Amino acid sequence: MLIKSSSSHHPTESDLTPEAVYQDRRLILKGLGLGAAGLGASLAFPAQASLLDLFKEKTPAVAEGKPLNVTPAARPEGLVLTPYDKATTHNNFYELGTDKGDPARNAHYLKPEPWTLKVGGEVDKPFTLDVWDMINKGPLEERIYRLRCVEAWSMVLPWTGISLADLIKQAAPNSRAKFVAFETLYDPQQLPGQGSSLGGGIDYPYVEGLRIDEAMHPLAFLAVGLYGKTLPGQNGAPIRLVVPWKYGFKSIKSIVSIKLVEEMPPTTWNLLASNEYGFYANVNPQVDHPRWSQASERFIGEGGIFGAKRQPTLMFNGYGEEVANLYQGMDLRKWY
Ligand SMILES: Nc1nc2c(c(=O)[nH]1)N[C@H]1C(S)=C(S)[C@@H](COP(=O)(O)O)O[C@H]1N2
Numbered sequence: 001m002l003i004k005s006s007s008s009h010h011p012t013e014s015d016l017t018p019e020a021v022y023q024d025r026r027l028i029l030k031g032l033g034l035g036a037a038g039l040g041a042s043l044a045f046p047a048q049a050s051l052l053d054l055f056k057e058k059t060p061a062v063a064e065g066k067p068l069n070v071t072p073a074a075r076p077e078g079l080v081l082t083p084y085d086k087a088t089t090h091n092n093f094y095e096l097g098t099d100k101g102d103p104a105r106n107a108h109y110l111k112p113e114p115w116t117l118k119v120g121g122e123v124d125k126p127f128t129l130d131v132w133d134m135i136n137k138g139p140l141e142e143r144i145y146r147l148r149c150v151e152a153w154s155m156v157l158p159w160t161g162i163s164l165a166d167l168i169k170q171a172a173p174n175s176r177a178k179f180v181a182f183e184t185l186y187d188p189q190q191l192p193g194q195g196s197s198l199g200g201g202i203d204y205p206y207v208e209g210l211r212i213d214e215a216m217h218p219l220a221f222l223a224v225g226l227y228g229k230t231l232p233g234q235n236g237a238p239i240r241l242v243v244p245w246k247y248g249f250k251s252i253k254s255i256v257s258i259k260l261v262e263e264m265p266p267t268t269w270n271l272l273a274s275n276e277y278g279f280y281a282n283v284n285p286q287v288d289h290p291r292w293s294q295a296s297e298r299f300i301g302e303g304g305i306f307g308a309k310r311q312p313t314l315m316f317n318g319y320g321e322e323v324a325n326l327y328q329g330m331d332l333r334k335w336y
C-alpha cells in the first residue's frame with residue numbers, strides 16, 4: 001500500500017497556494033510574479049489599451065465547425081468524452097491570450113482558410129500541402145484520445161485527421177533526418193498575442209519537436225477536426241499535432257511547417273523553463289513537475305474544471321503498451 005505523508009514529500013506550493021495559482025505556468029513568464037500580478041495576469045500587463053479592449057469585447061463562444069466527411073470511431077466503453085462546449089472554451093493557445101477563455105474569445109482573428117503547410121528539410125521530396133484540398137479529398141479518420149495537460153487537467157476528445165507518419169513518408173526523409181521540427185503560423189494580425197504582452201511574453205512562433213521514431217509512431221496524429229467538424233480556431237485550426245502520450249504542450253496548433261532535421265530542435269516551453277519542461281514531455285505520474293505533483297489530474301467533463309474529480313494519471317497517458325518501447329533504456333527522470 002502506498003501511503004504518502006506530506007512530510008516525506010518535498011514541500012510543495014500546493015500546501016500554501018490555491019491550485020489554480022500554483023499550477024499556473026504563466027507565473028514563470030516575463031513580467032509575472034507570485035501574487036496580484038499572477039492572479040490578474042493580463043490586466044497587470046502594461047498592454048496597449050486598444051488591444052486589451054479588443055480582447056475583452058467578445059465572450060467565449062462555443063465554436064461552430066463545418067461537418068467533415070468521416071466515419072465516427074466506436075465510442076470506447078468506460079471512457080467519458082469531454083463535451084464540445086468545454087473542449088472549445090477551455091483552451092491553451094497563448095497566441096490568442098493566456099486565460100483559458102481567451103482563445104475562444106479571440107479565435108475570430110485567425111483566418112484558417114486558405115492554409116498551406118510546408119514539409120521539407122532532410123527529405124528527398126519536399127512539398128507544400130494545400131491543407132483544405134487534403135481535408136476535402138480525404139480520407140480522414142476519427143480517433144478518440146486522452147489529452148493530458150502538464151497543468152494536471154485532462155480531456156478525452158474525438159479528433160478527425162490523418163496519421164503524421166503517412167504525411168512524412170510522402171516527403172521521403174533521408175538518412176540525416178533524426179528529428180521533426182514543427183512551427184505555428186507567425187502573424188500578429190491573426191495571432192495578436194504574438195505582437196503584444198498578451199501572449200505572455202513568449203518568443204514566437206511557437207515551436208515543437210519530436211524524435212523521428214516518435215513522429216512515425218502510428219498514434220501520432222495531425223488533427224483537422226474535432227467532434228466530426230472542422231477545427232475551431234482556439235483548438236488550432238486548420239491543422240494541429242496530437243501526440244496523446246505526451247503532455248498537451250507538445251501538440252502544437254495551427255502549424256505551417258514540418259521540417260525533418262538532424263539535431264534535436266528547440267521547443268517553446270523548454271526554451272522558457274528548461275528545468276520545468278523537457279523535450280520529451282511524456283506523461284509520467286512518477287515524475288513531478290518542480291511546482292506540482294503529476295500523480296493525478298482533474299478530468300474536464302460536464303462540470304468543467306472546478307469541482308472536477310481527481311483521477312490517477314496513467315503512465316504515458318494510458319498508451320504505454322503502444323509507446324513504452326520507444327524509450328527502452330532511457331532514464332525518464334533525466335529525459336523528462
Ligand atoms: N501554438 C500553440 N500550440 C499549443 C499551445 C499554445 O499555446 N500555442 N498550447 C498547448 C497546450 S499547453 C495544450 S494543453 C494544448 C491544448 O489544446 P486544446 O486547447 O485544443 O485542448 O495545445 C497545445 N498547443
Ligand SMILES: [Mo]
Nearest residue numbers: 149150248249
Ligand atoms: Mo498544456
